Amino acid sequence: MRAAQHTRESLVSGDYVMTADDFAQIAGTLKEMSGIVLSDGKVALAYSRLAKRLRLLGLASFRDYCALIDSPEGSDELQAMLAALTTNVTRFFREPHHFDTLHEITTRELAPKARAGDRVRLWSAACSNGQEPYSMAISLLSALPDAASHDVRLLATDIDPHMVEEARAGIYRNELLNPVPAQARQQFFQRFDDDHLTARTSLRELIRFNVLNLIGAWPMKHKFDVIFCRNVVIYFDEATQERIWARFAHMLQPGGYLMIGHSERVSGPAERHFDTIGLTTYQRRAA
Ligand SMILES: C[S@@+](CC[C@H](N)C(=O)[O-])C[C@H]1O[C@@H](n2cnc3c(N)ncnc32)[C@H](O)[C@@H]1O
Structure with a gap:
């Protein structure tokens, strides 16, 4: 019972509830798609980058977001999620x-x-x-x-x-x-x-x-x-x-x-x- 309650708690305080299960699903999906490991230390980063997606899509919680990316209609959103969670930092002649x-x-x-x-x-x-x-x-x-x-x-x-x-x-x-x-x-x-x-x-x-x-x-x-x-x-x-x-x-x-x-x-x-x-x-x- 205690564990079940725990999984419904939000990991980050903000407009949307993101439970440990939601984060685990997002991290698992990202790793399967791209190889990228989203460690527990990246919860706040994932929250802030994906909260923008929830706002844009008019979703109420990360549970709804997870349901979307898990559904056949979610393939475009998977691409958007990947883009939101990857780091694209680069420079001309970086590491010259x-x-x-x-x-x-x-x-x-x-x-x-x-x-x-x-x-x-x-x-x-x-x-x-x-x-x-x-x-x-x-x-x-x-x-x-x-x-x-x-x-x-x-x-x-x-x-x-x-x-x-x-x-x-x-x-x-x-x-x-x-x-x-x-x-x-x-x-x-x-x-x-x-x-x-x-x-x-x-x-x-x-x-x-x-x-x-x-x-x-x-x-x-x-x-x-x-x-x-x-x-x-x-x-x-x-x-x-x-x-x-x-x-x-x-x-x-x-x-x-x-x-x-x-x-x-x-x-x-x-x-x-x-x-x-x-x-x-x-x-x-x-x-
Ligand atoms: C930090 S940038 C590095 C760019 C450039 N190589 C540099 O060093 O300046 C990382 C890039 O890797 C891409 N990336 C992440 N996972 C990838 C994967 N599984 N296959 C191919 N590219 C990937 C991201 O989209 C991002 O553009």
């Missing part, structure tokens, strides 16, 4: 050492490979609103200006369709471009309106944008020379992280490179496939 390394790798290995007529593939595996893949493309083009006339492509994917849309649109507030060197800004972006710049065709044409869930199927046929997967697996549990590292090992060419976020590290059985060659930078072993 990776872009210096990409420039060096391009000069030393990828440019000769492309000029020899071979396929060169790069992947930004959680691209958010596109600042990461555009930064990668700038680094690549600075070392291989004629990349578009070779078989060179950059795949940019994210689980959130709205982020992929924004990335594809490639329109950013002027101040977001501050980390981009002035000459590259001039060369690869143009005025959209007084407050925004947009990526030029020379930058866009290298990139293919798609929705892809890292814990789902990966339909790509070819292996990659470089994978950036930064600041996303940190939200997954250890077992999920280990599976993803193993899948990256499989998807990288021998000698290919994996760049990960500042607080992440390759762990588990896949470790034996990688050499650490720099800060959060790994190289796939040949065998």
Whole structure:
């Protein structure tokens, strides 16, 4: 009886009742959809982000919200819930050492490979609103200006369709471009309106944008020379992280490179496939 009463208490004080059961259902659904773990410490965050959804939908409580996301009519709301609960923080040239390394790798290995007529593939595996893949493309083009006339492509994917849309649109507030060197800004972006710049065709044409869930199927046929997967697996549990590292090992060419976020590290059985060659930078072993 006491336990039953306990589960009806709200975990957070506010306009809506969110019980421990409601939170557990939301956290379980999010993990199943995306791999993201919503720990108990994130109750207040989940409440405040989802309370906006309840208000918009005119729902009276999180119990009603949970019933909606559990119903066949709830599929659109599941996407909205995912978007509300994920963190999309990103920046042009975030963790800049990776872009210096990409420039060096391009000069030393990828440019000769492309000029020899071979396929060169790069992947930004959680691209958010596109600042990461555009930064990668700038680094690549600075070392291989004629990349578009070779078989060179950059795949940019994210689980959130709205982020992929924004990335594809490639329109950013002027101040977001501050980390981009002035000459590259001039060369690869143009005025959209007084407050925004947009990526030029020379930058866009290298990139293919798609929705892809890292814990789902990966339909790509070819292996990659470089994978950036930064600041996303940190939200997954250890077992999920280990599976993803193993899948990256499989998807990288021998000698290919994996760049990960500042607080992440390759762990588990896949470790034996990688050499650490720099800060959060790994190289796939040949065998
Ligand atoms: C914090 S951002 C990182 C963006 C960029 N990689 C960076 O480091 O600046 C995390 C991104 O991961 C995406 N994400 C979360 N779970 C994902 C999953 N299961 N598959 C693919 N992307 C996911 C989110 O939508 C979000 O855009």
